[in-house]
Amino acid sequence: MNDPHWKILEQEMLKLQLAVPEKHLREKCITPKQANIIILTKWQILSAAILLIIASWSCYENVQQQQQNLNTYYIVHRTLDVEEYNKKYHLRKMFTKNKNIYSLQKSRLQWLQ
Amino acid sequence: MVTNKEVWVQGVFDELGALVLSYIKTIVGDVHQAEDILQNVFVKLWKINIQSITNTKAYILTTARNESYTHIRKNKKFSAHVAVDCQIFSKTTDPLRKICIEEALLKLPQEQREIIFLKIYAQLTFQKIADTLKIPINTASSRYRYAMEKLSDLLGETNNE
Numbered sequence: 001m002n003d004p005h006w007k008i009l010e011q012e013m014l015k016l017q018l019a020v021p022e023k024h025l026r027e028k029c030i031t032p033k034q035a036n037i038i039i040l041t042k043w044q045i046l047s048a049a050i051l052l053i054i055a056s057w058s059c060y061e062n063v064q065q066q067q068q069n070l071n072t073y074y075i076v077h078r079t080l081d082v083e084e085y086n087k088k089y090h091l092r093k094m095f096t097k098n099k100n101i102y103s104l105q106k107s108r109l110q111w112l113q
Numbered sequence: 114m115v116t117n118k119e120v121w122v123q124g125v126f127d128e129l130g131a132l133v134l135s136y137i138k139t140i141v142g143d144v145h146q147a148e149d150i151l152q153n154v155f156v157k158l159w160k161i162n163i164q165s166i167t168n169t170k171a172y173i174l175t176t177a178r179n180e181s182y183t184h185i186r187k188n189k190k191f192s193a194h195v196a197v198d199c200q201i202f203s204k205t206t207d208p209l210r211k212i213c214i215e216e217a218l219l220k221l222p223q224e225q226r227e228i229i230f231l232k233i234y235a236q237l238t239f240q241k242i243a244d245t246l247k248i249p250i251n252t253a254s255s256r257y258r259y260a261m262e263k264l265s266d267l268l269g270e271t272n273n274e
Contacts (some may be wrong), residue, residue: 004262005265005270006258006262006264006265007261009261009264009265009270010233010261012210012214013214013229013233014233016202016203016211016214017202018132018134018135018202018203018234019131019134019135019200019201019202019203020130020131020133020203021126021130021131021134021148021151024153025130025134025148025151026126026130028152028155029122029126029130029151029152029155030119030123030126031120032118032119032159044140047264049151050141094182
């Protein structure tokens, strides 16, 4: 009995050789990727350094600003407006009145110091 | 200075490069995309620890398959089911016959041409094909037979069964 035709085709296909990859593709595949990595790493380091400088500066500015705000806050409340004091609940909570002397509550005083 | 890894990668390429490239072409049906995917496969090989690979052929074919399907998923506009103008076989003594078989093979649905490739050119057993494609062994066997019959029909050859 004859083989089914697809079996004959299978044998024929086995004899066909596969296309060989071109040389340039071989070179690309067998070359270590270090060259590209070095270029990328340089750029990454440079970008990271720039970002770090910007972030540090921004952080420094922020701290300076906070310090300034803190001082301002302190100075403002050293010259406490009595009328404001009577109007604002949070000021009454923050400062205790004792015989016309307004002083920061103990916990906040410690925080300011 | 040439390292062990470089020697190993060169050996893998010389031994399996043509097989893997043709396999990727069979899946994606496009020469240029297949070349890009092959490079990705070798980038992965550069990263892997050689000692962790027990069967290089199985590993590289699976990696090639995964990379091909990842590529297809990423490029949804590109239809993986329609393969056109993709040279799989080298020039043989009968170029006309080669072109006919190539064209007929590329007309088959992706899953059928993939299984033909794995059986005939990667020379995997049905068990290994089933493992690679994650399908039952009987499905692999019947799909292969059906694909070969269809290929034979496409070539205009009558079936003697």
